[in-house]
Amino acid sequence: MIIEKYDAKSLIRTSKRCPHHIHLNIYQGCFHNCSYCDGKSDEYFMHDDYSNTIRAKINAPELLEKYLINKGFLPINREKTNTLLDFMSHSNRKKISSDNPKFIINIFGNICDVYQPAEAELEITRKVLQVAYDYGFPVRILTKNALVLRDIDLIKKINQDSFARVAFTITLSNQQEQLIFEPNASSTSERLSALKKFREEGISAGGYITPVIPWIGDKKTNLMKLFQQLKDARADFVITGGLTLKPGRNKDDFLKIIGDYYPELLILYDELYRNNSIYGQPDMEIWERYKLLNPIKHGYQMSKEYGLNFFEPRYIPEGTLRTNLEMSTILSRIAFLMGEIYEESWQKAYEIREAAIELENNPSDISQMKFDEILTLPFEKHVFRHIIEMLQTRRSSYLIKKEDNSQLFFINDDFFSKNSSSLR
Numbered sequence: 001m002i003i004e005k006y007d008a009k010s011l012i013r014t015s016k017r018c019p020h021h022i023h024l025n026i027y028q029g030c031f032h033n034c035s036y037c038d039g040k041s042d043e044y045f046m047h048d049d050y051s052n053t054i055r056a057k058i059n060a061p062e063l064l065e066k067y068l069i070n071k072g073f074l075p076i077n078r079e080k081t082n083t084l085l086d087f088m089s090h091s092n093r094k095k096i097s098s099d100n101p102k103f104i105i106n107i108f109g110n111i112c113d114v115y116q117p118a119e120a121e122l123e124i125t126r127k128v129l130q131v132a133y134d135y136g137f138p139v140r141i142l143t144k145n146a147l148v149l150r151d152i153d154l155i156k157k158i159n160q161d162s163f164a165r166v167a168f169t170i171t172l173s174n175q176q177e178q179l180i181f182e183p184n185a186s187s188t189s190e191r192l193s194a195l196k197k198f199r200e201e202g203i204s205a206g207g208y209i210t211p212v213i214p215w216i217g218d219k220k221t222n223l224m225k226l227f228q229q230l231k232d233a234r235a236d237f238v239i240t241g242g243l244t245l246k247p248g249r250n251k252d253d254f255l256k257i258i259g260d261y262y263p264e265l266l267i268l269y270d271e272l273y274r275n276n277s278i279y280g281q282p283d284m285e286i287w288e289r290y291k292l293l294n295p296i297k298h299g300y301q302m303s304k305e306y307g308l309n310f311f312e313p314r315y316i317p318e319g320t321l322r323t324n325l326e327m328s329t330i331l332s333r334i335a336f337l338m339g340e341i342y343e344e345s346w347q348k349a350y351e352i353r354e355a356a357i358e359l360e361n362n363p364s365d366i367s368q369m370k371f372d373e374i375l376t377l378p379f380e381k382h383v384f385r386h387i388i389e390m391l392q393t394r395r396s397s398y399l400i401k402k403e404d405n406s407q408l409f410f411i412n413d414d415f416f417s418k419n420s421s422s423l424r
Contacts, residue, residue, distance in 0.1 A: 001031050001052060001053075001054060001117065001118065002049075002052060002053045002054065003054050003056055003118050003121070003122070004053060004054070004055045004056065005056050005058045005122075006055060006056070006057065006058065007057075007058065007059045008057035008059060008060065008063065010063075011024055011025065011026070011057060011060050011063040011064060011067070012024065012063070012064070012067050013025065016357065016361060017357055017360075018360075019103075019360050019361050020101075020103045020104060020316075020317055020320055020325065020360065021103055021104045021105075021106050021140075022067075022103055022104075022105055022106065023106045023108070024060065024064065024105065024106065024107055024108070024114075024128065025057070025112065026056070026057055026060045026107075026112070026114050026124050026125060026128065027054055027055065027056055027057070027112040027113070027114065027116065027118065027119075027124075028047070028054070028055035028056075028057075028112060029047065029049070029050045029051065029052075029053055029054045029055055029112060030050070030051060030054070030111070030112045030113050030116050031051060031052070031054055031116045031117050031118060031184050032051075032113055032116055032144055032145070032182060032183075032184045032185040033051035033052075033182075033183055033184050034144070034181060034182045034183075034185065035180070035181045035182075035253055035254050035256075035257040036181060036211055036213065036243060036245070036250075036254050037111065037250070037253075038111055038244060038246065038250060038280070039111025039112055040248075040249040040250045040253055041246035041248055041249065041250035041280070042246070042247075042248040042249060042250075050249075051184075054116065054118045056118060056122055056124060057124065058122070058124060060124050060127070060128055061124065061127040061128050061130070061131050064105070064128055064131050064132075065131050065134075065135075068131070068135045068137070071100060072097075072099065072100045073097050073100065073102075073135050073136075073137075074093055074096060074097040074135070075093075075134040075135055076090065076093040076094045076097050076134075076135065076136045077090075077133055077134050077135070077136055077161060078134040094136070097135075097136070099319075100319060101317065101318070101319035101320045101321075102136070102137055102138070102162075102317040102318045102319055102320070103137070103317055104137075104138050104139065104140055104163075104315065104317060105128075105132050105137050105138070105139045105140070106139070106140045106141075106142075107125060107128055107129065107132075107139055107140065107141050108140070108141060108142040108143065113143055113144055113145060113185075114128075114141070114143065115141075115143040115144075115145035115147040115148045116145060116184075117145075117147075117184065119145075119147060120147055120150075125151070126150070126151050126154065129151055129154045129155065129158065130154060132158060133154060133157055133158045133161065136161055136162055137158075137162065138158070138162040138163035138164065138315055138317060139155070139158055139163075139164050139165070140164075140165045140166075140167070141155070141164075141165070141166045141167065142166075142167045142168075142169065142208070143166070143167075143168060143169070144168065144169050144170075144182060144185035144186060144191060145185060145186045145191075146186040146190040146191060146193070146194040147186070148166060148194060149194050149197060152197065152198065152201060152203075155198075155203060156201055156202075156203060159202065159203050159204075162317075162318070163204070163315040163410065164203055164204070165203070165204040165205065165206075165236075165312070165315070166194075166195070166198050166203060166204075166205045167205065167206050167207065167208055167312070168191040168192070168194065168195050168205070168206075168207050168208070169191075169207075169208045169209075169210060170188050170191055170192065170207050170208070170209055170226060170230075171188075171209060171210070171211065171212070171213065171217050172188060172213075172216070172217055172222060173188060173221075173222050173225040173226050173229070174222065175187055175188065175189070177216065180257060180261050181213070181257065188226075188229075192207075192229050192230070192233050193233075195207065195230075195233045195235060196232075196233035196234065199233060199234040199235070199236070200234075204236045204313070204315075204410065205233075205235060205236060206230070206235045206236045206237035206238060206239070206309075206312065207226070207230045207235050207237075207238050207239075208238075208239050208240075208241070209223070209226055209238060209239070209240045209241075209299065210239065210240060210241035210242075210295075211241060211242055211243035211244070211295075212240055212241065212242060212243065212293075212295035212298075212299070213243055214243060214268075214269075214272065214282075214292050215262075215265050215268065215292075216262070216265075218292065218293050218295065218298075223298070223299075223302060224302075227302050227303075227305075227306045227308065228306065230306075230308060231306050231307065231308055235308060236309060236312075236313060237308065237309040237310070237311055237312050237313065238299065238303055238306075238308045238309070238310060239299070239310065239311075239312070240295045240296055240298070240299025240300075240302075240310075241295055241296065241299075242282075242294075242295045242296070243282070244279065244280030244281060245273045245280045245282075246277075246278065246279070246280035247276045247277075247278070247280075250280065251273060251276075251280070254269075255269055255270070268290070271283075271286055272286050272287065272290070274286075296340050296341070297340070297341055300340075300341055309406050309407050310406060311333065311406045311407070311408060313407045313408060313409055313410040314329050314408060314409050314410060315409075315410040315411070316409070316410075316411075321362075321363075321364075321365045321366075323365060323366055323367040324359045324360065324362055324365065324366050325359075325360065326409065327356075327359055327366065327387065327390055327391075328356040328357070328359040328360045329356075329408050329409070330386075330390060330396055330399070330408065331352050331353070331355055331356040331359070331383070331386060331387075332352075332353060332356045333399065333404070333406070333408060334352055334386060334396065334398050334399065335349040335350070335352040335353040335356065336349075337398075337399075337402055337404060338352065338398075339353075342402070348380075348382055351379075351380045351382070351383060352382075352383055352386070355377075355379045355380075355383045355387075358377065358378060358379070362377075366387075366391070367391070374387065374388075374391075386398065
């Protein structure tokens with residue numbers, strides 16, 4: 001492994017679809033070298049030696065701190081700042097800094113693990129966590145490496161101050177198979193053990209069984225074992241997802257592994273992904289012909305069987321428009337069930353999902369709007385029916401009808417149990 005340290009110009013990624021989250025890309029390249037890794041696809045403009053040369057943004061903590069300062073936040077938990085803050089009480093610091101709504105700092109870049117082996121030497125992720133704690137911000141972490149346990153002390157402090165969650169990607173219960181596809185990541189058992197440790201410390205933690213690898217990871221024995229292990233570890237949630245293979249390095253590297261270790265399956269994969277979708281999606285006609293299971297639908301059903309939450313219970317950051325975000329979350333859940341699980345109407349599911357995004361970004365508190373003001377929002381009629389019902393009755397008859405008992409919110413005083421907002 002070659003580590004190249006450099007001062008980066010950028011670190012933060014934001015999205016209109018998730019306005020109350022920021023994502024950090026601390027590393028470029030990933031030594032875990034998972035064969036299915038989407039990060040290898042050409043669209044990310046990663047360097048050729050992606051899995052061996054790791055480019056580390058050594059100034060990531062400074063970039064994050066600069067970003068938070070520019071947003072008007074102060075290091076309320078930092079003992080010594082060598083500024084006038086040192087003469088202020090903690091409560092006064094917090095009062096000054098709390099004028100702006102907070103957001104969740106996602107300490108993962110989706111494609112390059114922040115706890116890959118280079119982190120053991122550089123400790124950039126730990127320094128980023130320290131900045132998050134200093135400024136009183138909640139965090140989410142996603143990893144395949146038990147190295148995250150090194151920072152459990154700091155993650156615990158963040159959780160006590162605001163909120164912390166650690167999620168682990170797990171794909172295969174068989175260690176020999178797992179090493180084929182994830183040669184340099186922690187073993188599945190090590191990840192599950194780490195997950196259990198976080199839960200024992202009162203920190204939210206769960207598992208992403210993604211991708212569910214066709215003909216290998218979708219076997220009943222594999223999925224049953226993973227779900228049982230997650231349940232035994234007291235996981236807060238489980239999410240499942242399918243395998244995408246984007247044309248180029250992403251697809252080529254995966255098919256090489258299949259050819260080397262599962263040559264009898266190579267022709268099947270060639271056929272399944274012959275469409276060369278730019279999004280890496282399989283050919284659904286071929287998928288249906290082989291009667292492959294739908295990883296999301298099947299995962300949702302299994303979550304019910306094992307009593308696991310098929311949703312990350314949402315933490316709502318301090319200072320945000322709580323009712324808007326709660327309603328957005330519920331609408332997103334309705335759209336998910338309507339589109340992905342029951343396939344009732346993809347069009348309506350899309351329109352509900354877009355309404356959820358609008359609520360996320362709307363600067364006005366919907367609970368304080370008058371009826372005619374609500375009707376000016378850019379929603380379809382069927383969306384208004386859900387919104388009006390939730391404002392008036394504190395519940396969704398759609399979710400009740402579908403017997404979806406998923407815990408949608410991290411804390412107890414969620415939308416359905418509150419009485420503070422009313423439709424006027």
